[in-house]
Amino acid sequence: MGIIRVNRPAADRNAFEAAWGYVTSIAKGMQLTMKIMLKQLLKLEKSETLEWPEQPATYSERFKGKHFLTQREDGQVRCTACFLCATACPAECIFIEAGEHPDHRIEKYPVRFEIDILRCVFCGLCEEACPVDAIRLGPEYVMAGSAGDKWVYTKEYLLARPQLQGGIASIKVENDKHPAINKIASVENNKSVVRH
Numbered sequence: 747m748g749i750i751r752v753n754r755p756a757a758d759r760n761a762f763e764a765a766w767g768y769v770t771s772i773a774k775g776m777q778l779t780m781k782i783m784l785k786q787l788l789k790l791e792k793s794e795t796l797e798w799p800e801q802p803a804t805y806s807e808r809f810k811g812k813h814f815l816t817q818r819e820d821g822q823v824r825c826t827a828c829f830l831c832a833t834a835c836p837a838e839c840i841f842i843e844a845g846e847h848p849d850h851r852i853e854k855y856p857v858r859f860e861i862d863i864l865r866c867v868f869c870g871l872c873e874e875a876c877p878v879d880a881i882r883l884g885p886e887y888v889m890a891g892s893a894g895d896k897w898v899y900t901k902e903y904l905l906a907r908p909q910l911q912g913g914i915a916s917i918k919v920e921n922d923k924h925p926a927i928n929k930i931a932s933v934e935n936n937k938s939v940v941r942h
């Protein structure tokens with residue numbers, strides 16, 4: 747791609763013109779501000795300012811806020827500790843410790859699943875990378891806090907904090923995109939067919 751050359755902006759011819767331009771710009775801005783303020787004071791125009799927190803903001807349903815982990819039908823964490831989200835995360839803020847699942851049909855599950863939310867850039871790549879709809883970014887946007895607050899979200903918090911009202915089931919069919927489970931299920935079905 748070639749270099750684009752741009753012309754220098756015209757320099758002010760003298761200090762008076764520079765000062766005049768400065769003053770008129772300020773005056774125009776103040777005029778607009780006063781116009782809007784008077785309209786709103788006289789109730790001729792609705793104010794867009796919200797009285798937070800009494801008036802919460804309404805965001806799009808597609809807003810990508812606080813993360814949560816989805817649940818299986820039996821309420822267990824849906825995540826299979828495949829590490830795809832942690833690998834995709836550009837901020838390297840997802841920590842997963844995998845463990846063997848007691849159910850032989852499920853290979854692994856996260857013993858620990860943590861997100862260091864202060865490092866997260868809310869890019870949504872973890873959600874995109876997950877093959878089983880186990881992690882999503884939800885519509886919660888309130889994350890204010892102070893030093894000493896817990897900024898590392900644990901598996902328990904991601905799975906069932908009060909705002910999630912008991913947790914959210916995955917939209918995927920239970921065995922969808924679980925090739926290992928589907929394979930075991932088909933082997934077990936075949937065995938039962940042979941036995942009969």
Ligand code: SF4
Binds near residue numbers: 831834835837861867
């Ligand atoms: S939203 Fe982006 S930065 Fe945040 S945890 Fe997911 S992948 Fe990492």
Ligand code: SF4
Binds near residue numbers: 826876881
């Ligand atoms: S949340 Fe999804 S991508 Fe991340 S480890 Fe769990 S199953 Fe894998």
